[in-house]
Ligand SMILES: *[C@@H]1O[C@H](CO)[C@@H](O)[C@H](O)[C@H]1NC(C)=O
């Protein structure tokens with residue numbers, strides 16, 4: 591829980607509240623456990639109480655498990671478990687949660703689509719930044735050249751993002767990851783041109799969002815392949831029926 595302290599400056603208030611809500615259930619369980627232990631160690635009729643404590647302890651632990659299981663089903667907990675291993679978990683959580691909090695069913699592909707859409711928006715924003723910088727008459731030739739390279743890379747990024755969205759709509763995480771990995775290559779082709787520019791800052795944000803997309807795609811891929819391995823061998827392959835010659839094949843009229 592101490593881990594969350596250090597993200598405070600980065601996070602929005604809602605983020606802390608969401609996390610706090612998720613944790614408080616577990617903390618409450620812990621407090622109840624502690625309280626009960628104290629109460630029963632103070633009891634003089636310890637021997638009689640002992641069996642009771644054990645039963646009660648089991649009961650409390652079980653309740654704790656139930657509460658934890660319940661906590662794991664909240665949108666916050668689901669989004670967090672998806673985001674935790676990503677490149678930038680806080681960005682992942684704060685971009686995805688507001689869109690899924692009202693959904694009845696949480697789906698990793700939906701979360702992925704939200705993160706890709708956020709990446710697309712930032713590409714649009716950064717493209718207009720590049721184009722604005724390009725119009726500055728005091729630019730050196732080198733700066734103009736670099737900005738021109740970025741402008742081209744951002745066009746390419748947009749194409750790759752659109753292609754990715756198409757395959758994500760078809761629920762093909764592996765193909766999506768293949769297409770989307772190009773986005774980060776184009777991005778570094780642009781940011782490598784700069785040491786100190788507003789583009790570097792936007793580039794960092796884009797790198798985080800894009801990295802999150804790739805991480806979520808990989809997680810979906812892994813989960814799907816685990817699921818496939820769990821299935822019985824030899825899933826039926828639907829192909830053309832076997833070509834068996836029958837006596838009356840190709841004959842017109844009743845077969846005799
Ligand atoms: C893009 O710019 C708009 C307008 O400034 C802003 O509201 C939006 O949050 C930006 N999008 C991203 C993903 O940064």
Ligand SMILES: *[C@@H]1O[C@H](CO)[C@@H](O)[C@H](O)[C@H]1NC(C)=O
Nearest residue numbers: 724725726727729730731734
């Ligand atoms: C860079 O581009 C701007 C805008 O097109 C132009 O005004 C400026 O002269 C260019 N700089 C050089 C050195 O060519």
